[in-house]
């Protein structure tokens with residue numbers, strides 16, 4: 223292995239995450255190309271070391287003890303686009319910062335990603351949890367994903383349907399967890415297309431009947447996010463988070479009846495399968511928690527009750543304790559079990575996604 227590819231030893235990972243929490247990686251390397259990925263995977267395999275992937279670190283909680291084995295940060299940056307009539311095919315390497323890609327497509331008048339403005343992290347991670355916000359999700363425009371298959375070492379394309387995208391999930395997060403490494407993602411956008419304006423929080427920024435431009439909608443999304451501390455901003459007192467900490471639960475009719483017996487008029491959003499999605503933030507507040515609530519160096523964001531925030535001196539253990547407190551409180555008050563959105567790395571066994579204490 224050339225010395226430029228040789229992994230570094232004992233690299234602190236906190237600075238690689240938006241929470242700024244977690245211990246060191248035993249070994250760490252940046253992946254610049256598919257070829258170097260193969261070399262690095264082979265390096266780890268020959269030593270019997272586990273491999274963990276990292277993008278921008280904005281949806282992970284890393285244990286205080288750090289991570290054994292080799293941590294690979296995806297840094298593939300190649301980007302291509304190809305216009306075919308009103309369709310634009312954009313392919314971006316896994317390491318392209320997502321919001322930079324969105325900004326470029328908006329500036330060129332290509333519709334399809336504008337409501338996903340301001341989401342931190344890398345392009346390669348967006349299919350993992352089918353990133354979404356303000357009425358748009360990656361599933362709306364993703365055409366295909368180029369992956370490295372760790373089962374047989376092949377590099378191939380998975381069409382959108384093969385990714386099994388659903389609400390904040392995909393086959394990469396479920397039945398094929400750890401199998402595929404995303405090398406690049408391709409999107410089909412609309413040249414000159416109208417922006418999506420289906421979400422009240424964003425639409426209220428424009429007068430009725432207005433037909434805002436793509437850049438105007440991007441700015442409105444960024445302004446809405448800023449109000450909720452949902453942009454990565456080191457100056458923001460809520461700046462150290464991983465975004466929404468819990469998924470919005472989707473309840474069947476019987477569960478919803480049980481909830482209504484405990485809490486009047488919960489807001490519900492009917493789903494295509496007949497079930498109902500509920501805002502986890504509403505449940506958290508109804509269970510008695512409030513914005514700005516603190517437990518030592520961790521707490522709930524002052525601007526969004528769905529975000530848990532780390533303050534100076536916080537540890538991952540304390541964040542996990544806060545997550546249990548909130549989840550247990552909601553379950554006890556309302557009978558709904560919240561599941562976490564971020565991925566926990568380096569922790570022990572988990573129950574419904576949340577590692578045990």
Ligand SMILES: Cc1cc2nc3c(=O)[nH]c(=O)nc-3n(C[C@H](O)[C@H](O)[C@H](O)COP(=O)(O)OP(=O)(O)OC[C@H]3O[C@@H](n4cnc5c(N)ncnc54)[C@H](O)[C@@H]3O)c2cc1C
Pocket residue numbers: 240274275276277278279280281282296316341342343344345346347348350351352353354355402403404405451452453454463464465466565
């Ligand atoms: C302030 C803030 C706001 C946010 N708002 C939103 C939002 O509105 N909507 C939303 O959906 N999310 C949101 N998030 C969550 C997060 O930004 C997204 O999930 C993002 O896509 C994560 O990208 P990342 O590169 O940081 O992934 P990481 O956190 O580095 O990794 C997340 C998971 O993906 C895996 N992974 C990363 N890259 C690859 C790859 N190339 N191949 C295979 N696996 C990979 C990792 O192993 C890990 O399991 C927010 C986070 C923050 C901090």
